[in-house]
Amino acid sequence: MLISDYIIRVDREGDRLIELKNIKKSFKKNPVLKGVDLKVNKGEVLVIVGPSGSGKTTLLRCVNYLERPDEGTISVDGFSVEGKNASKKDILNLRRKTAMVFQHYNLFKNKTVLENVMEGLLVAKKMKAPEARNISMDLLQKVGLGEKINDYPTQLSGGQQQRVGIARALALNPSAILFDEPTSALDPEMVGEVLSIMKKIAGEGMTMVIVTHEIDFARDAADHVVFMADGVIVEQGPPKDVLSHPKHERTKQFLKRLVREPEYEI
């Protein structure tokens, strides 16, 4: 018991990849993040859970500066940005460390599947087209869309679009991939295909920060789980602790409601 605790602690202090310090963010007068600290190690799969409106999306979007924090520091892969007064160059450099997979896919509508994946390589990485094409083709094969490379996003199902979104993120060869509820816009029968690809990527050692309501996935794939409520981290730890033996009342209530949910659908 003691030893395993010790091992986990050592693990958590391993190779730090992302570090958020005291992140605060308000929209108008509404405080959404109230001083959040978050650490993600290299190769770690960190899952953020919590009730809707608790600030999970906002926190994730602070990591790649899609949201400008009012206060705090963001460090990704050795590159630190002071939350409030980051320069354009800082923001660009910070963004180029990570990739993001969006709830509503956000594939480039005017680009084909292949072009979607190549885009970041051509523009941000200044790669030559043939090389970018090869990398993109390989990744699209990997997510099972080798046949669809010339389709436009509107021609694909939600699950297919999200798999392109994942390929687009992988192509950048980022230090970490940020996932914001990657399966919550999907029809139930397509959730599995996306989660299984995410598991595969996790198995390959990619650092992942995932906001999700898929508790079974979290139990299965996460190294570390963070429970957020009302703009603060209430509880965090290995999934078996946070998800199976939560200490805090808020966490217990949240999980109870999630587990009970299917009953209502009958």
Add this chain to the structure above:
Amino acid sequence: MAIIDFKFALEQVPEVLKGVPWTLTIAIVAMIFGVLFGLLIALCRIYKIPVLNQLSILYISFIRGTPLIVQLYVFFYGVPVLLGYLNPRLGLSIEADNISPLIYALVAYTINTAAYQAEIFRSSINATSAGQMEAAYSVGMTTAQGLYRIILPQAIVIALPNLGNLFINLIKATSLAFAVKVVEILAISKIIANDGYRFLEMYLVASIIYWVICLVCEIIFSKLEKKMGRFEARMDLKAPA
């Protein structure tokens, strides 16, 4: 004598057609420069660039709130005054009389149409979803790259029907170019009509020529819409409701 002298009308067609290049030149050149300036103005407004944003609002309001023919007169009589003021101060010697009517028309119509295009582009850029730019940022693009590669190609497709209407209105509006002394379709027709007292015939000839030009433009624009919007799931191509 027939009420309408068709023979006379037909005989005059080749002469009136000589006005077509003027009409097209004014409309096409104004449209192209209008796209450039309209886009820049739209971006100034969307990104709320200080000073330029306020100036843009004022300019668009003025252009949309005054008749084109009045703008043309103000421009035609204003430019010589402006040059008289600027020449000594900037050490220039541009004679207003040496500027050809076509140049006047091109500049005036560009100023006019750019205001309308700015509004079309502003609303079509705003109509692209915010997630598109965020995705562009997330793959490491700068704002300029995201605009150029992702947002504008989508915005132009959204804008195309309105741009088509605007262009057709522009073609019709060139019939006012006589105000800056350009002799285009309508002006030629009037001159011939005055000579032979055949007003109805000449106005019919002019109207049919305008009509044909506009029809051709409509066809071109609808082809363009199909070609450029190939990535869109269009209402009229979807399965029946």
